Amino acid sequence: MNELHADVGTVTVPSWGLNFSVPAGWNVDDSGIDAGVLIVSTPDPWTAGFQPNLVLTMAAITADQDAADTVLREQQSLDAVLDESLADYRLVHLGPEPWGTPERDGVHRMAVYTGENGLPVMMSQWVARSDNREISMTFTYPVADFSWGIDGGRAMAESFVWSEAE
Numbered sequence: 001m002n003e004l005h006a007d008v009g010t011v012t013v014p015s016w017g018l019n020f021s022v023p024a025g026w027n028v029d030d031s032g033i034d035a036g037v038l039i040v041s042t043p044d045p046w047t048a049g050f051q052p053n054l055v056l057t058m059a060a061i062t063a064d065q066d067a068a069d070t071v072l073r074e075q076q077s078l079d080a081v082l083d084e085s086l087a088d089y090r091l092v093h094l095g096p097e098p099w100g101t102p103e104r105d106g107v108h109r110m111a112v113y114t115g116e117n118g119l120p121v122m123m124s125q126w127v128a129r130s131d132n133r134e135i136s137m138t139f140t141y142p143v144a145d146f147s148w149g150i151d152g153g154r155a156m157a158e159s160f161v162w163s164e165a166e
Contacts, residue, residue, distance in 0.1 A: 013038060016058045017165035018100075018135065020156055048119045052141035052149065054156060059134050068105030071127055071134075072096055075107045086113035088120075097126070100160040104128040112143060122146060124153040130162050 011028055012019040022028075022040050029039040040054040075094060083089045092110040099106035106128030115121035120143040127136040137157060141149035 011038075011040060013056075014166040016056075016133070016135065017131065017163045018056075019161050019163070020137075021159035022054065022156060023152070047142040047144040048117065050115065050119055050121070050142045052139070052145070054137065054139045054153075056138075057134075057136045061129060061132055061134050063132055068096060068107075071105070071107050071129055075109060075127060079109075082111065082113075086111075088112075088114040099126045099128045099157060100130075100162045102162060104130045104162060120144070122149055124150065124157075126157045126160075131165065133165065 009021050009024040010019055011022055013030075013033065015033065016038075023042075025043050027041045027043060029041070032038065036058045038056040038058075040056075042052045045051045072095070079091055079094065082091075090112045092112060094107065094109045097106055097108035098104065099108070106126055109123070109125040109127075111123045111125075113121055113123065121140055122143050123138060123140050125136060125138040127134065129135075137160065139149070139153035139156060141153070
């Protein structure tokens, strides 16, 4: 694993055309960047030893897949897969929501499921498409830490800046 620390709370991925803020000192694992995966995690565990994490994925798409209604429809169909693969999965919210600067039409999902050792976990996810790429940002944290997790996840999502991929 190629762990780095975020520079002054900002993570920049030029090849994906994005940057966003994270709390200073969080770990950034860019070893999967070529496969379309970037993982950011807290340096210390939270409730019950769970280490909150932010997972970004990037996939190339065709121009005709950019429409916001296509993203929502695909995310709605993905919910059945999540229900089958995550214990006690419960969808809290799934709907359109602009994401990033400049704003892109996107989708926001909030769900709860049971993680390892029976710990209830919250997932906040944003998905949007721009310039022939789909980016998803998923922040996962213990439900017991909801007050920080919900605000922290939203702050990271709101700091997201789209740019031209290099």
